[in-house]
Amino acid sequence: MAIVTGWVAFVVTVATIACIYGLLTIGLNLQFGFTGLLNFGHVAFFAAGAYTAAIVSMPPPGTVPGARYMIGLAVPMPAGLLLTLAAATLMGGVLAALIGVSAIRLESHYLAIATFALAGIFYDVLVNERWLTNGTFGMTQVPKPLRATLGADAWALAYLLFAAATLAVVYLLVGRLLEAPFGRVLRGVRESTAAAEMLGKDTDRIKLVAFSLGGAIAGLAGGVYAHYIGSVVTGQFVAGVTFTVWAALLLGGVASHRGAVVGAFILVAFQQSTRFITTAYDAAVAAFPDTLGVVLTALAAPLPGHPAFLPSVRFMIIGLLFILVIRFRPAGVLGDPQEVTVMGSEE
Amino acid sequence: MVDLSGLAQALTFGLIEASVIALGAVGLTLSYGVTRFINFAYGEFLAWGAFTVVFLVAIAPALPLPLAVAVAVVAVGFMGVAVSGAFFEPIADRGGLPLLITSIGVAFVLRYLLVAIASTDARSLPVPLQRPVEWMGVGLTPVQAVVIGVAALAMLAIHGVLQYTTLGTVMRATSGNRELATVAGIDTEAVVRRTWVISAGAAALAGVLYTVLYAPVRPTFGFGYLIIIFAATLLGGIGRPYGAMLGAVLIGVTISVGSAYLSPAYDQAYAFIVLVVVLLVRPEGIRRGTF
C-alpha cells in the first residue's frame, strides 16, 4: 500500500489531528460561542473521554507487565469501538455536568477561573490516581481497531476517514440543533440570561445542557484520539490544549458553527507547518548560499541560539493571534460581527 | 535541630508562602479595580520580575541584591504600563470579556518571549542557604523572616499610598466606577497608568520573593502560580486589597496544612477547592465593606 507516503502520510496525520481538534472546537463553541459560558477547562473533558475509552478497551491489568491500573475491560475491537466512543462521550458529558452543576450560575469571569481551577484538579487526579489511570506511565496499549488487518498506511487513511466521518456527523447533528429552537434559546441565554428567564426559559438547565453537550463532544474527541494514538498519557492533557482550542475558535469565528471547524483546521495546519521552519531555513540558505544566506545568517546571528528559541516563537505567534483577532476581527474569519455582540459590549 | 513537624510549623510555612501570594493578590486586585477584567497575563510579571533580577545579578555580580530587586520592580512596573497601553487600553471600552481573552494572548506572548531570551533552564538567586532557627516554638530561617518583612513593608507602603495620598484616593474613586471618575474630572488615564506601575511592580516583587524562597525556578512558573493568586484575590473579594491580603493568608495556610495533613500531591487542589467553594457561596468574597 504505497499510496500513503511522502507528504500524503504527513498530511493524513495532521488532518486526523485536525478532525479531533475540530470536535473539541465544536464543543467549546456550543458552550461559549452560542451560550456565552467561558470554559477555560476544556482539556479536562478531552482527558475524561480519552481515559474512559482507554479503560474500557485496554486489556485487563493481569496481562500487561508492570500494570498499575486496576480496570481494563478489554472490549473487543473493532465491534466495541462504538461502545468505547459512547462511553467516552458519556463520561465527557458527565464530568461537564458535575462541574456545570456547581459552577454554571457563576458570572462569566468567575466561571473562567472555576473551570480553569477544576481542570487543574482533574489533572492532579489523573497523575496521582494510578489505580485508575496507571499514573504517569499512562495507558499505552489502547487498541487501534482493524490496525492489524489493514496494515499501517491503509489504517492511517481509514482512521482519517473515520475521524472525518465522526466530525461530519457531529457537525450535522449540532448544526441541526442550532437551527432548531434549541439554538435560538442558547443565543438568547447568551445575550441576556435575565430576559430569557423572564420569558419562561429555565436558564440554569439550558446552560447545564449546553455545557454538558459541549463536554460530551470533547469526550468523544478524547475517544477518537485514544484509539488513534494508541496511548493515553497525562502529559497530553495540559492547559495548553484548552487555549489551542480557544485560539481555533477565535480564529474561525465565535458563534459560527462552520467557523469553529475551519478555525481548528487552520490552527492545526499553522502549528504543524512551523515544524518546517528549520528545514525551510536550511533549504533557503542552501539554495541561495551567498545572497540570502548572508542576510539570513546576519539576521539570525543576534538571536539566542538555544533550540527552545524557535518553538517559543511559535507560541508567541499564537498569543498574538488571540490579541489581533479580538482587537481587529472579533468575529473571527467566518464569524458574523452582528452575532458576536458579546465580544463587543458588556451585558 | 528545630522540629519542623506539627500544626504551628505548618502555619508558619503557610504564612511564609502567604507573603508571596499576598503581594501578587494585592497587585492583581489593584489592577482589576481600574480595568475591571481578570488578567490571565498577571503571572508573567512575576516571572519577568524574578528573571530580571537573575539577569542583573548575572551581568553585574557586584550589584547588591536589594538594588537589583528595586531596579527589577521599577522596570517591570513600567513594563506593566507598556503592556496595558499596547494591548488592554485600546479595547478598554469593549467590556471585560474581550479584555480577559486578550490577556490569555498577552500571557503567551510575555511567557514565550522570556523563554526565547532565557531558554527554559531553571535558575536561582544568590541567597544563602540557612538552617531554621527556633523562634517562638517554630522554625524559621532568617531569609524567610526577611521575605515576610519585605512583603509586609511592601503591603504597608501600598496601604500608605491608598489611604494617605491623593493618588490613593483617586485610585479608589476610579476603581469604583471609571466612567463616573472621568465625569468627576479625574484624569483616569493617568490613574490607570500609575495603578499598573504599582500592580506590575508588586507582581515583580512577588516573583523575586518566590524565587528567593522556592529556587530554582523556570520562566514558566508565573502561569502555574496564577491560580493560587486568583484564589487569594477572589477569596478576599475582587477589587479589595485588604481582602486580598487576608485571602492570601488563608490560601497559604490551606495549602500548607492540607499538604501536611492530607496528601502533599494535591497541594494545588486544596487552594482550588477553597476558591471554587468561595465562588459558589460568596462570590463577592469574605471581606465586607467597600475598599
Place this chain on the structure above:
Amino acid sequence: MARTILTVEGLTKRFGGLTAVDAAHLTVPEGQITGVIGPNGAGKSTLFDCITGITAPDAGSVRLGETELVGRAPHAIAHAGVGRTFQTPRIFEGMTVRENMAFAAVAQTGESVVGALARPGAVAAEEAETDARVDELLAFLTLDPLATAYAGELSGGQRKLLELGRVLMLDPTVLLLDEPLAGVNPTLGATIVDRLEALRTDGRTIVLIEHDLELVMRLCDTVVVLHHGATLAAGPPSVIRADPQVIDAYLGRMET
C-alpha cells in the same frame, strides 16, 4: 367588580439599611389597567422584581389567582402567567426581531436536544405556528417591516414595542410593564398607548409603572400610589386625584 387576579400582601424587601419595599399591598383586577405611580426611589421597580422572582422578598406574599409565587424561580413565575418588561429593554441584540419574538414561544419540542433531533416534523409544525403568531403580533405592533432586522439596530421606542411583543408571545395572564413609554417619541408613544387599550378591550390584565401622571389618570382603571416603599393609596383615578394624603405627598406639586 372585576375578579382580582393578582394580590400582593405585606411585601417587604430591604437592601442593607434601605427598605426598598415596605409591606406594600396591591390587588390587580382582571381585564383592567392598573397604574403604579410614585416618585423615583418609591420602590416601583423593586416591587416588580419581587413579584417576578428576580429578587427574593424578605417577607410578604404574591398570589396569582390561587398560586403563591414567592420563592419560585422567575421562569416558573413567567410560566405561571406573569409577563414582564424592563425599564431599559433587554432585547437580544445579536438576533433578528423575528428571532427575538420566536424565542419567547412557550416550551417547544424543538427546544430539547432529543426533540430537535428526533422529531423534525413536530418541530417544523410548531415553528410554523410560532411564525404565524409572530407575524400576527408584529403586525399588531407595527413592527412587521423590521421583522428581519437585527434587534440591535432598533430605536428606543421600537425596542419597547419589541419587548412588549416578546412578552405577549407568552400569552401571560398578567402583564407587568416597567415604564413602557420612557424615552419614546410621541408618535410611537401614541401607538403604544393605543395598543395597550386594544389589549385591555381584548381582556388582557396590565399593571403599568409610568411617570406621566396625566396619561396614568386618563388610561388606568385603578391607580396605586407607592411612597417610600409603602402603598400610600389605591383606587380609581378620580379618588386618587382627590386623596389629601396623595396630594400632600405627591400630587400637590402637579396641581399648580
Place this chain on the structure above:
Amino acid sequence: MGLLAGCTGGDGGEGSADPLTVGVLVPFSGDYAWVGANVLPVVQMVAEEVNAAGGIGGRQLRVVQGDTEALPDASLSATQQLISVEEVAGIIGPTSLTYSAVADLFVENGVPTVTPTAGTTTLDTQGGEYVYRTVPSDSIGGRAIAAAAREERINGIGSFGSMALMVGQREVYQSFKEPIGSSFTEFGGTVVSELDFRTGKASYESEVQALTDAAPEITALVASIEDSVKIMEAAYQAGYEGSWFLTQDQTNVDFLSQSEAVVTDGALGIQEAPYEAAQADGRAAAFDEAIQAYAGWEETRLFATNAYDAANLLFLAMHKGQVDDGAVDRASTAANVRAVAAPDGTVVTDFDSGAAAISEGTAVDYRGLVGPIDFNEFGDIAAPFSIRRADGDSWVEAGRVRPADL
C-alpha cells in the same frame, strides 16, 4: 548555534548526490527542551565530521529536527514529518516520554531508530529489530544503584541497610522505582518508605517531613535537577541526617552549581562509566573538548556521549549498506546497526576508522564512549556504571559496578 548549525548544506543536486537525511526526534520545546539542547549539537558535530570526510557514498548528511514537544500528538506528527516528508534514512531518538505513541511508525516503516535517552523499562522487552538504544535501561541503572548502596567498597561511605524511595510522578522517574526497590531488597536491604511526589511544586516541606519521619539511612532521589535541589535543601533545613543516592539526571556539575556544598557533599550519584578503553586512549577527553568547543558548553552534558555513540552507529550502519549494496536503505541500515556493533568484528572507535575498515570489507565492532555497545536481543546495551560522590563542586568516582556484577 543550534539554529544555524542545523544546516549542513547538501548541494541540492539530483541523483546520488542528493543529501542523506537523518532525523533527531526529541523535545525541543516545553519542560524537556534541554534534551534537544543536549542531543542535537552532538549529532550535528558527528555529521559534519562525516561530511568533511566525503559523506556516505558521496552523499552529504543532512540533520533535521523533529520536535516532539514531549506530547504524544505532537510527537506523532513530528515522526510522520521525519519519516514521510523528510524521508529520513534513520532517526536519533525518541525519549521515553513519547516512545509508546510512535513506536508503531518505526516498525511499520522499518526506520532504523537509535535512542540515546530512553531508559524507560517499557523498552526492555521491545525493540531489537528497528529500535536500539545507546543508554542502559533504567532497570540496569536501578539495579546498579541498589547494588552500590549495599556495598561500602563501591560507594566508599557505608553499606546501607534501610532506604527510602523518593520518586517524581513522571514515567521517566517512575521507571527507576521498581528496579531500585526490588534489587535493594534482593541484595538484603529494606525499603522503609516509598514517597511519590508531584513534580514542579513550589516547595516540598511536607514530603521532606514524611522522609525525616521514615528516617532511612539513605534516600534514592529520582527527580529533575530543580526538584532535587529543592528537596535536598528542604531536607537539610529539616535536619535530615541520611545520605542521598541520585540518578544520571542529577549527577553532573550543573546540579552541584545550583546548590551549596553543605547540602550536596557526600551525595552519591551514578553515570555510565566512561568506558575504560575510551578513557585510556584519550577518546573521552578528546570528545569532551570537541563538543564543549562546538556547542559552547562548560561541561559535557547528559546524554552527549550516548548521542555520540548513537550517531556513529547509525552512520556506520548506513556506510555498510552503501558498501554492501551500493545504496543506503532503511531495512539494511536497521540490520547493519546490530552488525557494526557485533562483538566478533575488529574494534573501531569512530566513524573514520570504522568506515575505512568496512570499505575494505572487514567486519567491525564499534565500541563507543558509553561502553562496548553489544546489543542484546531487544537492542539494549549493558554498560558499566561509575558510582560517584559529590565533593564541593565536582564529582569524585567512588567505585564501579560492572554489568557482570548485577
